[in-house]
Amino acid sequence: MSLKPLDAFRHLDLNSVKELPDSYAWSTADGCPSSCSSEPVPVINLEDLNAIKHVGHACKTWGVFQLINHGIPTDLLNNMEASGRKLFSLPIQQKLKAARSPDGLSGYGVARISSFFPKLMWSEGFTIIGSPHEHAEKLWPQDYKKEMNKLANRLMWLILGSLGITRGDINWAGPGGELKEASPALQLNSYPACPDPDRAMGLGAHTDSTLLTILHQNNTSGLQVHREGFGWITVKPIAGALVVNVGDLLHILSNGLYTSVLHRAIVNQTQHRFSIAYLYGPPSNVRISPLSKLTDNVHPPLYRSVTWSEYLGTKAKHFNKALSFVRLCAPMNDFVDTNDHNSVLVG
Secondary structure (H helix, E strand, O other), X not given: OOOOOOOHHHOOOHHHOOOOOHHHOOOOOOOXXXXXXXXXXXXXXXXXXXXXXXXXXXXXXXXXXXXXXXXXXXXXXXXXXXXXXXXXXXOHHHHXXXXXXXXXXXXXXXXXXXXXXXXXXXXXXXXXEOOHHHHOOOOOOOXXXXXXXXXXXXXXXXXXXXXXXXXXXXXXXXXXXXXXXXXXXXXXXXXXXXXXXXXXXXXXXXXXXXXXXEEEEOOOOOEEEEEOOOEEEEOOOOOOOEEEEEOHHHHHHOOOOOOOOOEEEOOOOOOOEEEXXXXXXXXXXXXXXXXXXXOOOOOOXXXXXXXXXXXXXXXXXXXXXXXXXXXXXXXXXXXXXXXXXXXXXXX
16 A cells, blocks of 8 residues: 555644544554553663663664663753744644645655554654755754764664674774764654544554654653564653664664564643654665675575665555565565655654
8 A cells, every 4th residue: 555645634733623533533443542561661771881782682672762861961852842842833824834745755744654544643743854954943953963863873883783793894884983874854743632532543553764763752651662472562751761763774784683663652631742753764875784794594684675765665655564575585576666755754
């Protein structure tokens, strides 16, 4: 099933709705939230001398962890959140002036994954891709991209190190060990209080098309991750912590050792939830494939070589089944080659 353009009629002012419209009412068959496990998501202290070991274990067994002592100033996160809240508090007519075009990614709108689900999601988002000067200079602190990229680079080396990968094994690493990234994307998500949260969904279940996603969520619960054998687990907010999850490209790079995590967002009746996702990927011209150190005669490479753009095209067509369509056993005509990012980065 391919992604279809979203209608302007789907831009509803959720803050003013008193009763849940039928178009937003999810059933159990649609994936409506059900009971959730209380198993705690791993919390990792980046200053811990054993951080590399803990990160590797979390990536292998969970695909997600919460990170403390990460070095991102609290004031910077607070200012970023305040700027985002200011943006979403604008009248719907003002926000629609920055609406994302049907064939674009940047701008205001409903989640691009909406077309894969039978019901609409109780959320609104703003996506920024490309130069901060062009898209975000007047919206939030300029240090944000710099600090988040520095953190993402540090996390990637911890993750790669936990797999036994060195700097010489990565051909897109600079002389100082920095990983050259493609234009990162920022995804702001707003989940207004919902009149009937038991029948609504903030964001449908999906994996991210990234190497890593680093999420700042405020003090309102809503993010849930799926873990085999445990079901859905709520990632309870920890003051100052960031949530880090494995994306599909890291899943490919690790030859499936570190799996991308299925996650979703639920809503509540009294509190407005807000989150900021930093979507980190490789340079656009780099081909991602299982690292040679992780493959041998017993463990052959499981996935084809893909660029981020190529994988995004496959994700736009096959959504959460995209990884199976870039497996080496998958027919080549199911592989979608595209030269742009006009597809699904994250819900």
